[in-house]
Amino acid sequence: MIHTLRKLAREIHGRSVWQVLGVYLLLAWLVLAGVWRATRLVGLPLWTPDLAFVLLAIGLPVVIATAIVQGGIPWLRIVDVADPNELEGRTPDEVHIVPSAHAPFGTRLLTWRNAILGGVMAAVLLVASVVAYSAMWALGIGPVGSLLAQEVISEGDVILVADFQSRVEDAAFASMVAGALREGLSRSPVVTVLDPEGVSDVLSRAAYGRNTPLDSRLALELAMLAGFKVIVDGGVTRGSGAYLVHARIVLADGTLLARFDEVISDDEGHEEKVAILVTKIRERFGESLRSIRADLP
Numbered sequence: 001m002i003h004t005l006r007k008l009a010r011e012i013h014g015r016s017v018w019q020v021l022g023v024y025l026l027l028a029w030l031v032l033a034g035v036w037r038a039t040r041l042v043g044l045p046l047w048t049p050d051l052a053f054v055l056l057a058i059g060l061p062v063v064i065a066t067a068i069v070q071g072g073i074p075w076l077r078i079v080d081v082a083d084p085n086e087l088e089g090r091t092p093d094e095v096h097i098v099p100s101a102h103a104p105f106g107t108r109l110l111t112w113r114n115a116i117l118g119g120v121m122a123a124v125l126l127v128a129s130v131v132a133y134s135a136m137w138a139l140g141i142g143p144v145g146s147l148l149a150q151e152v153i154s155e156g157d158v159i160l161v162a163d164f165q166s167r168v169e170d171a172a173f174a175s176m177v178a179g180a181l182r183e184g185l186s187r188s189p190v191v192t193v194l195d196p197e198g199v200s201d202v203l204s205r206a207a208y209g210r211n212t213p214l215d216s217r218l219a220l221e222l223a224m225l226a227g228f229k230v231i232v233d234g235g236v237t238r239g240s241g242a243y244l245v246h247a248r249i250v251l252a253d254g255t256l257l258a259r260f261d262e263v264i265s266d267d268e269g270h271e272e273k274v275a276i277l278v279t280k281i282r283e284r285f286g287e288s289l290r291s292i293r294a295d296l297p
Contacts, residue, residue, distance in 0.1 A: 020067040028056045035126075043290030045133050046279065048126070055122040062115060069110040137283070147230075147249070147257065148190060148286025155286075158192045158228050160199070161185060162219035165235035168243065174236040177245055177274055184278030185232065187295055190285045194228070202226050216250075223252035230257065232281065241266050247277050249284060258284050 035052045038044055136142050140149030147153045161182040166174035186193040194202070200210040202222050212218065216233040223231050234247035242265040249257040260280045264273045282292050 017064065017067040020063060024060065024063050028060075031056065040293060041290075043288055043293065044130055045289070046276070048130055051129060052126055055126060059115075059119060059122060062110075062118060066110040066112060066115045143258075146286035147284060152251075152257065153191065153229050153285065155190055156192055157230075158194050158198075158226075159185070160194055160214070160219045160223055160228055160231040162216045162231055162233035163214050164233070164245075164247075165216065168236055168238045173243060173270075177236060177270070178234070180271070180274045181232070181234070181247060181278060181281075184275065185281060188282045188285060188287055189291075190282065190287045220250070220252060220254055228252060239263070243270075245273070245277065247281060249281060 032049060032052055035044075036049045039046070039048050133144060136144050137146050138149060140146055140151070148155065153159075161178065164174040164178040164181075168174070182193060185191065186195075199214060199222075202225070203212050203214075204210050206222060206225055208218070214222075216231070219231045219233060222228070229252055231250050231252065232247060233250060234245065237244045242263050244261070244263055246259060246261045248259045251257060258281075260277055262273045262277055264270050279289065279292050283289055
């Protein structure tokens with residue numbers, strides 16, 4: 001492997017900064033496209049493309065700096081062996097020779113071998129992060145562990161989806177988000193969302209009107225009364241040119257299990273963002289991302 005890295009480093013060494021930049025951007029685009037496709041097909045965590053983008057963004061200035069140091073600044077070039085004919089009648093300063101024993105700061109660190117090794121380490125970090133996350137989710141470890149694996153819920157448990165609290169003038173938007181979330185969660189094979197008729201029956205047994213709005217407080221009360229383990233609630237606020245939507249998974253005793261946030265700007269459709277919320281909640285319940293994506297429209 002070291003021999004291969006050295007050979008690749010020699011190939012890159014002769015390229016200009018612009019050539020290196022162009023190749024890096026092309027490779028970065030191909031990597032991101034591949035990661036995005038794998039995320040969709042294999043069911044990798046939703047944050048995988050974001051992490052890949054961050055790692056590639058960190059690598060960009062490193063690659064540019066390495067290209068400049070190794071070939072773009074004449075007085076930083078290290079020459080161990082020079083053609084005597086080129087040196088005849090000229091001083092070392094005129095031919096920009098810097099003995100390797102006294103190389104300027106950075107020329108030993110910013111080498112193509114180190115840059116390539118850094119890229120390999122970034123790829124290993126990406127893969128290790130995905131593997132660690134997937135293992136923790138499957139085994140129910142930590143804050144990313146699925147509720148099914150943690151035995152917080154059992155397959156087929158009934159859940160309540162409360163009406164979303166609206167802190168915006170357009171209350172219909174919060175109602176629409178809650179409805180779309182309720183419909184998306186009802187497609188999950190892991191949990192069963194109590195349908196409107198069932199909600200009305202529970203309200204009636206609790207001495208409430210059958211059409212009483214199901215806010216978070218009332219949903220928790222009904223969950224305790226009917227023996228439901230968890231509820232899903234949320235809310236909508238308004239930011240600068242966007243809606244700020246959050247959804248929560250809460251135990252019947254009020255303990256917060258998870259919270260998910262999405263920003264929906266005015267110039268984009270809400271369906272995709274709500275689908276992301278549905279995906280995150282269903283994954284946390286214990287359903288694989290691959291099966292969720294295959295199920296969602």
